[in-house]
Amino acid sequence: MAEQYKLLFVESFKGRVLFNVPMKEYTTLRIGGPADVMAFPKDEADLKHLLSFAGAKGFKVYVIGAGSNILVRDGGIRGIVVNITEGFTDISWLDDERAVVGAGVRLSTLCRECAERGLSGIEFAAGIPATVGGAVYMNAGAYGSEMKDVVEGVEVIGRRGKKGFIPKADIGFAYRHTELPEDAVIVNVHMKFRRADRKAIEEKMKEFRKRRDKTTPIGLPSAGSIFKNPEGVAAGKLIEEAGLKGVSSGDAKISEVHANYIVNTGNARATDVLNLIALMRDRVFAKTGIMLEPEIKVIGESLTR
Ligand SMILES: Cc1cc2nc3c(=O)[nH]c(=O)nc-3n(C[C@H](O)[C@H](O)[C@H](O)COP(=O)(O)OP(=O)(O)OC[C@H]3O[C@@H](n4cnc5c(N)ncnc54)[C@H](O)[C@@H]3O)c2cc1C
Numbered sequence: 001m002a003e004q005y006k007l008l009f010v011e012s013f014k015g016r017v018l019f020n021v022p023m024k025e026y027t028t029l030r031i032g033g034p035a036d037v038m039a040f041p042k043d044e045a046d047l048k049h050l051l052s053f054a055g056a057k058g059f060k061v062y063v064i065g066a067g068s069n070i071l072v073r074d075g076g077i078r079g080i081v082v083n084i085t086e087g088f089t090d091i092s093w094l095d096d097e098r099a100v101v102g103a104g105v106r107l108s109t110l111c112r113e114c115a116e117r118g119l120s121g122i123e124f125a126a127g128i129p130a131t132v133g134g135a136v137y138m139n140a141g142a143y144g145s146e147m148k149d150v151v152e153g154v155e156v157i158g159r160r161g162k163k164g165f166i167p168k169a170d171i172g173f174a175y176r177h178t179e180l181p182e183d184a185v186i187v188n189v190h191m192k193f194r195r196a197d198r199k200a201i202e203e204k205m206k207e208f209r210k211r212r213d214k215t216t217p218i219g220l221p222s223a224g225s226i227f228k229n230p231e232g233v234a235a236g237k238l239i240e241e242a243g244l245k246g247v248s249s250g251d252a253k254i255s256e257v258h259a260n261y262i263v264n265t266g267n268a269r270a271t272d273v274l275n276l277i278a279l280m281r282d283r284v285f286a287k288t289g290i291m292l293e294p295e296i297k298v299i300g301e302s303l304t305r
Pocket residue numbers: 028062063064065066067068069070084103127128129130131132133134135136137138139140141142176184185186187222223224225297
């Protein structure tokens with residue numbers, strides 16, 4: 001099975017390549033069957049080479065960052081998973097407020113660097129276990145702020161290896177959503193922050209981390225919120241009022257701390273999580289008439305046996 005992909009990597013690809021990779025090792029939920037291939041492009045040339053090869057051969061490509069918002073089904077992924085966390089990790093400062101940030105940079109690293117430089121705007125992201133690229137793609141947010149507030153545009157490489165720049169106005173930012181083209185891999189994010197007092201920034205980050213630790217299940221694998229919040233109401237509240245806190249399927253459990261989180265208490269399978277997701281949607285719909293919309297991205301194949 002790996003043979004068909006090997007051609008891609010015999011020459012000119014500088015990054016690491018793994019075959020038959022358990023996706024559970026690359027998702028924060030610690031769930032997911034094997035991916036045929038995982039490639040870690042080192043730079044843009046590597047990524048362009050990979051994407052044009054995959055495009056020409058008709059191989060499917062899936063991009064992941066920190067894997068903190070994805071559920072990979074138990075049958076795994078037929079195709080190539082592009083993991084951007086081993087390249088695209090530079091932060092280049094254009095002036096004292098603006099930077100070009102690699103998509104593979106961790107939000108925690110960016111938060112630290114901004115705090116050190118006395119730059120405000122990204123405090124809300126302290127404690128979100130994501131890459132900058134994944135956070136922009138999802139328009140991640142918390143405590144009243146979102147990635148869109150600090151993004152000026154993104155550099156992307158399309159699935160045929162073509163590079164482009166998409167300005168903020170064309171990204172289509174919405175609540176936990178963007179309208180980026182299906183085939184676009186974000187490689188760099190142009191960001192702008194505001195100068196502020198370093199101590200105040202650090203305090204704000206500390207405060208947000210504390211709130212997070214109190215209100216979300218820490219210490220157990222999860223993918224953050226399963227559903228988006230419907231207009232004017234928290235999804236977690238609806239799930240809790242439907243009496244579902246603590247309900248399990250296999251080793252997957254609706255968190256007792258925050259009902260919009262599913263935690264993996266051991267060796268949960270994707271099917272267990274999908275069972276709980278269906279239950280949460282059904283029960284909330286039956287009680288309120290509100291159909292919850294998933295925030296997490298479900299990818300890969302079901303097990304056939
Ligand atoms: C404990 C915990 C707390 C969380 N708290 C929050 C929170 O407060 N607010 C919030 O919004 N989210 C939260 N999340 C969810 C998650 O961290 C965010 O959705 C985050 O933006 C996902 O980033 P990632 O790098 O992990 O992306 P992944 O999960 O790897 O990917 C998510 C999606 O982005 C796409 N993608 C990733 N990188 C790229 C790229 N370079 N180019 C194009 N597409 C890309 C993927 O294809 C996929 O569709 C939390 C998750 C956890 C586990």
